[in-house]
Amino acid sequence: MIEFKDAAVVAPDSGVPILEPTSLTLTERHISIVGANGGGKSTLVRLINGLVLPSEGSVEVEGLDVAKHGPRVRRMVGFLFTDPSAQLIMPTAIEDVMLSLRRTIKNKHERTAAALAALEEFGLGDRADVSVSALSGGQRQLLAMAGVLAVTPRVLVADEPTTLLDLRWRAHIGSLLRSLPVQLIEVTHDLDSAARAERTLVIDEGAVAFDGSPVEAVAYYRDLMFGRVRRDSA
Numbered sequence: 001m002i003e004f005k006d007a008a009v010v011a012p013d014s015g016v017p018i019l020e021p022t023s024l025t026l027t028e029r030h031i032s033i034v035g036a037n038g039g040g041k042s043t044l045v046r047l048i049n050g051l052v053l054p055s056e057g058s059v060e061v062e063g064l065d066v067a068k069h070g071p072r073v074r075r076m077v078g079f080l081f082t083d084p085s086a087q088l089i090m091p092t093a094i095e096d097v098m099l100s101l102r103r104t105i106k107n108k109h110e111r112t113a114a115a116l117a118a119l120e121e122f123g124l125g126d127r128a129d130v131s132v133s134a135l136s137g138g139q140r141q142l143l144a145m146a147g148v149l150a151v152t153p154r155v156l157v158a159d160e161p162t163t164l165l166d167l168r169w170r171a172h173i174g175s176l177l178r179s180l181p182v183q184l185i186e187v188t189h190d191l192d193s194a195a196r197a198e199r200t201l202v203i204d205e206g207a208v209a210f211d212g213s214p215v216e217a218v219a220y221y222r223d224l225m226f227g228r229v230r231r232d233s234a
């Protein structure tokens, strides 16, 4: 369970509010988050693993305050960035997955075998020894997923995880993410994907503007966006 208790964020330099005080209890297995660019979606999900800390209030994962127990929370919460380059740090694909597995599999042969299996699952079996910088954008996104999922997190926060993927991999990864035994919190601009969740949050201007069923949330979001376009062009 993830709990936001009046969690607010202000910009560190200017003090400008980025996220209004927000209280949420997130228990559903798949929650999608949609909203306009710059609305505060990434800020909200980054609070879940302490990449951003609340300026006020708190966020708890399984009863642990993220601000006080960052490393323990991060072992439970996998995070997928929109830009996979932000999380790929080793020279080759297999080394990157092996780095993820360093705590869970101590034996090097077993770790290598597990890393190769993870790469195979994401279609990268023949890219194991290729330099990460030589992979395509989509391959890098798949590699980041292989690394994060290899350690079987309890919660997976995915910030636009399929943006760089082609149609085939987008469908495959979408259904894979939904089938995993993890709580999935997915930020997405793909409204079909958003609609497959159990619950959807619409984030707008630094606040939760709608929280409810995906069908109603997507309809609310469309109205919000098209109403705004009409207002802006009037």
Ligand SMILES: Nc1ncnc2c1ncn2[C@@H]1O[C@H](COP(=O)(O)OP(=O)(O)OP(=O)(O)O)[C@@H](O)[C@H]1O
Binding pocket: 011, 012, 013, 018, 035, 036, 037, 038, 039, 040, 041, 042, 043, 044
């Ligand atoms: N560290 C920071 N300092 C100042 N402003 C920030 C900081 N982090 C985020 N912001 C601002 O807060 C707002 C919300 O950003 P955020 O990345 O959370 O939005 P988003 O909904 O994820 O957007 P997008 O859909 O474009 O990725 C933006 O206007 C952004 O510029």
